[in-house]
Amino acid sequence: QRHKFWETQPVGQFKDLRDTSLPEGPIEPPTPLSEVKQEPYNLPNLYEWVTCDMNSEETCLEVYNLLSNNYVEDDENMFRFNYSKEFLQWALHPPGYFKTWHIGVRVKSSKKLVAFITGIPAKIRVQNEIITMAEVNFLCVHKKLRSKRLAPVMIKEVTRRVHLENIWQAAYTAGVVLPTPITSCQYWHRSLNPKKLIDVGFSRLGPRMTMSRTMKLYKLPDSPLTPGFRKMELRDVPSVTRLLKTYLLEFVVAPDFDEMDVEHWIVPKEGVVDSFVVESQETHEVTDFCSFYSLPSSILGHPNHSNLKAAYSYYNVATKTPLIQLMNDALIVAKQMDFDVFNALDVMHNEGFLKELKFGPGDGKLHYYLYNYRIKSMLRSSELGLVLL
Ligand SMILES: CCCCCCCCCCCCCC(=O)CSCCNC(=O)CCNC(=O)[C@H](O)C(C)(C)COP(=O)(O)OP(=O)(O)OC[C@H]1O[C@@H](n2cnc3c(N)ncnc32)[C@H](O)[C@@H]1OP(=O)(O)O
Ligand SMILES: CCOC(=O)c1cnc2ccc(OC)cc2c1SCCC#N
DSSP, rough: OOOOOOGGGSSSGGGTTOOTTOBBSSSSSOOGGGGSOSOOOOOTTEEEEEOOTSSSHHHHHHHHHHHHHHHHHHHTTEEEEOOOHHHHHHOOOOTOOGGEEEEEEETTTTTOOEEEEEEEEEEEEEEEEEEEEEEEEEEEEOOOGGGHHHHHHHHHHHHHHHHTTOOOOOOEEEOOOOSSEEEEEEEEEEESSSHHHHTTSSSSTTTTTHHHHHHHHTTTOOSSTTTTTEOOOGGGGHHHHHHHHHHHHHHHHHHOHHHHHHHHEEEOOOEEEEEEEEEEEEOOOOEEEEEEEEOOEEEOOSSOOOOOOOEEOOOOOSSSSSSHHHHHHHHHHHHHHHEEEEEEOOTTTTHHTTTTTTTEEEEEEEEEEEEOOOOOOOOOOOOOOOOOO
């Protein structure tokens, strides 16, 4: 199909897919900073750019409300992501973040926030190259302003502001197919509260299954089974960083985390991200860890359920405990914390536990993209070591 905007961008183009003569790496060279457009792109007359200070309670609430009412819905409009304010502040304030990359659009007259897009800096390794990229996320245009070609302007503006920081690549995901995915991942779901998932219409009773038989099928122990399994603490950052850095080297595309990154992204933050380590009872070394983040969704138009509590598998490294056993303990603590569902993508080594731990495949796909960086051929999802929020 015609991608009038994306055909103008330095991304893998569908027409180039078979052309193996094209070199791997940046598609366009950097522009001299003096030649980067200094002023923001033009918006339609009624609108103005605003930089959103997510540390301002008031602005963070405006962003929360825009996303809560206008962000991503599944194809059947059963759910809409409902990122919390605390989650948004966590997601947008990693080490080295730029306030100017948190971009809003307001109506000049009413000052109403009607669009948003963000970037955060991240060191991403692609094969053997470590590149500082922008991770672009939370692109949202108010439902009333859709199909007016606002998104390309938002994308060009965040690109311009990233260029001003001398960064020339980006990573992003989407549920839609655009030119051109580096890989396409499958969502998998593990019911923790099957009765609620059936009530809302996400799951259905299996053939010859009763509700009580279904609840028994998904029942989990009351507490983790692995000896030495405990919440991660600040003092675990050095050992978890060592485990994670080594593990992520196995993948073709993965973040290059240092201890500051691990402190920000993995140390537990209540209601946002949870992580657990396995500490050997004899040597007291940390041999494994698992983590998941909390991303609730609004349940749309249901008479007696309004909120879905969903946990999303984040980074997990098993060196002594079997990965299946480690992830089963993650399910057990997620159920203890009253999550309704535990979601995971088929990235990294996740395929090794999904079926055995009673995950079911979702019907949505998540496509991963790189901006201004060509890779020879698409990756298998198990070659991907990057989880974007
Ligand atoms: C070096 C640094 C580089 C930094 C930048 C890197 C790139 C970052 C890229 C962004 C990464 C974001 C990642 C992220 O946030 C995670 S994916 C979540 C995106 N957000 C949502 O789905 C929320 C609900 N939907 C909306 O708000 C609107 O539908 C949006 C705003 C999505 C599109 O607004 P609209 O009113 O429905 O549409 P028009 O304005 O008329 O524009 C139509 C054009 O937009 C293209 N489009 C549609 N959805 C897209 C999507 N999800 N990514 C990229 N492009 C998307 C579409 O293909 C078409 O272009 P084409 O004609 O060429 O096909
Ligand atoms: C019960 C299983 O589905 C979800 O958890 C869920 C929740 N909210 C969403 C909001 C928007 C949405 O748009 C694609 C999907 C969901 C999904 S399924 C894909 C995410 C995962 N795993």
